[in-house]
Amino acid sequence: MGRLMKLATCSLNQWALDFEGNLARIKQSIHQAKSQGCTLRVGPELEICGYGCLDHFLEEDIYTHSWEKLLDLLTDESCHGILIDVGMPIQHKNNRYNCRVIALDGKILLIRPKLFLANDGNYREMRYFIPWRPKLVEDFYLPEPIARHQGSHTVKIGDAVIQTKDTCLGAETCEELFTPRAPHIEMSLDGVEIFTNSSGSHHSLRKLDQRMSLILGATALSGGVYLYANQQGCDGDRLYYDGCAMIVVNGKIVAQGSQFSLNDVEVVSAVIDIQEVRSARFAPSRGLQSLTTQAAYQRVETDFSLSWGLDFDPSVTPSEKRPPRIHLPEEEIASGPACWLWDYLRRSKAAGFFIPLSGGIDSCSTATLVFSMCRIVMQALKDGNKQVEGDVKRLTGAFEDPEWMPKTAQELCNKILHTCYMGMETQSSQETRSRAERLAKDIGAYHTDLNIDSVFHAEKNLLTQATGFEPNFKVHGGTVAENLALQNIQARTRMVTAYYFAQLLPTVRNRKGGGSLLVLGSGNVDECLRGYLTKYDCSSADINPIGSISKTDLKRFIRWACIEFQLPILEEFINATPTAELEPITSDYVQSDEADMGMTYAELSIFGKLRKEDKLGPYSMFLRLLHDWKEQYGPREVADKVKRFHHFYAINRHKMTTMTPAYHAEGYSPDDNRFDLRPFLYPAFFSSWSFKKIDEVVDKLEKGQSI
Template identity: 25%
Template sequence: MTMNFIRVGAACPVTKVANIEENIRNIKICIDKGHEDNIKVLVFPELATTSYTCGDLFMQSTLINKSYKSLEEICEYSKSLDMIIAMGAPLLHNYCLYNCAYIIFNGEILGIVPKSYIPNYSEFYEKRWFTEGLNIKEELITLDFQEDIPFGTNLIFSSGNVKLGFEICEDLWVTIPPSSYLSLMGANIIGNLSASNELVSKNSYRKSLIENQSARTMSSYIYASSGVHESSTDLLFSGDLRISENGTTLKENERFQRENQVISSIIDIDRLNAERNKNISFRDSLKNSCLKPMEVKFKFKFNDYGIFDRYIDKHPFVPNNPKEREVRCKEIFNIQTSALAKRLEHTNIKKAVIGISGGLDSTLALLVIVKTFDMLNIPRENIVTITMPGFGTTDRTYNNSVSLCKELNTNFREINIVAACLQHFKDINHPVEKHDVTYENVQARERTQILMDLANKEGGLLIGTGDLSELALGWCTFNGDHMSMYSVNSSIPKTLVKYLVGYVAEQEAQDRISKILTDILETPVSPELLPKDKNGEISQKTEDIVGPYEIHDFFLYHFIKQGASYEKLLFLSKEAFKGDYPEEILEKWLNLFIKRFFTQQFKRSTLPDGPKVGSISLSPRGDLRMPSDASYGSFLD
């Protein structure tokens, strides 16, 4: 597929119980719809040719023979289609009737997968008709229209990077689903042909089951269940259709529909394979798997997935749903405060020292400290907060830092660094008017020296404030704000820092503190290391220099999470930020991101301790073991 994307689908045709001719007519309508939508893998419900609720009619040879004829008809109908069709139908073999998935491609049956587990409890009594296929491996089936068809539960259908495996309904509900083994045998897309009836609250459980299995197997999971036109003698089916990928539902239908239904979604094969490559436990599981796959090879002729309608979240670190976002923020604060509490208890330190700039990062770190001290019943006066105005400090950030520290009842102090920096310029013979990197870093290191020395003097722990986005870009001064004794924000990206501060402002802070936090949120991001402009405002805006943090956070997520290439990062960013930024701007900041990520690794190699709160961290002791002198040339377009 182009950049290893593929469109897959799930279908629920209108059914007439035991009326195979009518069922095939509706199945063909769904196949046509799938073809129009550029679907490459289309999964139908369990026993779709006959309908699931035929009961003792499954013992009638007429029904079975007509089902075979319908399969031949579907093969003939699909000869010119570049599509895998997973069709549910019965198979009579050696006097045993099996509930099967027939995998059809380009006019022939590539293989037949029997249902491994036959439910025979509560409302299900399938063993009256069907035999379990759990132990069937590498057998061959001959039908009137095709010979030597592979038959077994270990079939993997393979076309390049696309590896397909199939299971049927109950197989998903057992202790170890066959799809777990199929994934270990290489399948990255699992199809489930199902007939799952509706009961109160069953749908939410079924959804979580599908999402969890797709996460556990690091696969895409296509689920298609029988619809409302099945017999309602004792049960009602809803036609539940779902497509999940690695724990997330990409597409689901509206249940209880009375017309033919087909849903589709684009699957990112690269993403799934990257997750498996990184997950050592998955690789270890491969060693313990005694199953050997029977690979059935085929080849898609085309790679067109049609209109790219896959949703790409421009803020992958931040949940879209406000309620979910609130829960996430609360959980992150719990991680940060619990981690800091452990460090304070271990060192038996009762004081914390922190530099407050009036910016987002130091504000978040201070809020974490305050919450931790309250939790440990340590008085807030033991929190030594220091603001250190310099050449670029504006009235807005200065007033916000002073007001916030006082409102939080911390031990507030002010140390102006201008005189010390001027003396240092003189000592190293650096012109004051030369506003270069030395000019900036002198201030950052002067502040860190003050904080370190005060932490020693007070017997306190210096808390770092830098965030994940700054670390990714190396937007920090080595042995300046880069260094601390414990760093609580080190795995929180800038886009999420904003929401965390906003969460406190909205949910936990009193009116006066809430207003200060809101103004901090509205202040441009800046290190304030260059002199103010003529109006006394911030002249050095970080996002004007290195680019918008929302773009860099997006690049960081996909670069680390799935090892996305330059081409794919640019493609995904164009989709995510469509209408927000022109392509040339995205390309400009992508080039800068790649260069800075590689050249600034030496700063990340010497990071202080700090808790991991999300799926991505750049800690040299944990997630990122990267040489400081790696070249970025091959990673640019």
């Protein structure tokens, strides 16, 4: 019996409902795996239809089309000669399941449904599927076209494993790895030596550490080979699937793919010595547990060997162990949103991007992310990526010679990115106007500069003409209501102007075929959490690459990009005081974000994490911060800050129902549409029972009483 075998896993840039494109990428990965001499190919979760189909999983068509594409795959002899593990949704006994289909030489060996479904945060799998019962195996009646090809009407469906001539393999699916008693534990005790995990796992900042520790831990104690496959790219929604396919042997990495890439297909392979697994398991304590474990798995046998047998090239040796490769958070920000932007741009067929560039760090970050995208695209061109080359030609060829190709990231940025500074004569400073212009120049963006005073005054005068009342800013004696209303005119004017320019700038630049630009938003996660923005202002856009990134992390990213991208202009944005510039500047007054909010951005991040990740309400948050902030603030100050946060969170929550779809990056994102499901009409917090309990504790502490 052979010891050495070459196995492959992959990351695929699949797209929800792109059945033909998805199948083409699946076949390409199989062909690449075969060309590398692999005998097993593992693909990502629900790869035939795309993971992010959401409520389309409730429609009959998606199951019909998935079977049609599976039949195409099974009948394609170029995909024979290798054991393949592919993902698709399947109906069985009037229930819907998220399944793996394991096949060989055009015949299905086993349909393995997912046991534990992801059903929190961004995931709603139990809205579409039901979980399968562990170790249950039944007969599945195949659709007629598949049955004719299979030569039988049924195959096995259930939690079984595949027994080859030389080893045994079992499948896990994404969320199952994250459960306390993951299936690989019992499978390993029953003699399964190779585990596959097919995932649709999205990128969040600092998440790879957790995912990798679980993957390494899966075989560190129990021994075995673990093949992790993942989606990569924008599947059509707010999430970016970050790839990072890997192969692990006995808790050590032997192959790791890229976490962020513009490659639509990335195959990761490794030579495995299966004897290493067997040696790692020779321990009496493990043997005793294997004898006392629950019922054995049903084995589906196949007359196929994953190993090369004894007749192999002696120069071939097992793949070497290597340390994990994990990006810094700054690098993650530079790469994840940038790759997501590229996928969205090329698949939407838009002409490029438009950013209202204010001279502040948020819109600066958005523009820098587009520049980072251009840098990644240029590297892909240098590496010979034909898919990227075709997309670049489509985008840039509309301006001039279809064969023209950019030589620098700035040249590409000039064709794709359009920025505009929309100032006011009395509100906008020369510093912000100059920073915006110089940043646009340094990254190569097509920049325009204008004042919106005429539009502002025209809108402002409508009320005076209709009622005779003339509103004023507070620095001119106006009330709080007048001041806010006048600020909002400017903010909303910028949104309307952004869409006007986005629609016509390609025409102004003589772009062949016209086409509109995608308007990018620049509201960060902390402003959204606090509601420190105007509803339907220029935070309203088509997509927002920084909508789930904190101000703190954005500053870290900009500091990093200042050096890595050789953009010294970025240093000025870091040191500038955050300001909306919506009120007139006077000799003794300049509007400040943190002064307006009554809290710092750093404090907002803490409130956000405690609220969402630690699941604390106002009272519990106050008790936690009494300890965490005891060196900074007294009990009453802590109480005031907690109550202020929750008050403004509640009264501004309605704004989140209309926020621009944002790249998901942060675990405390207040995204209302899927991630953070909360009411948007709250009782008044200042008269709430929670606030009364906080006040009660403060009173006791100030009187020296215990709580």
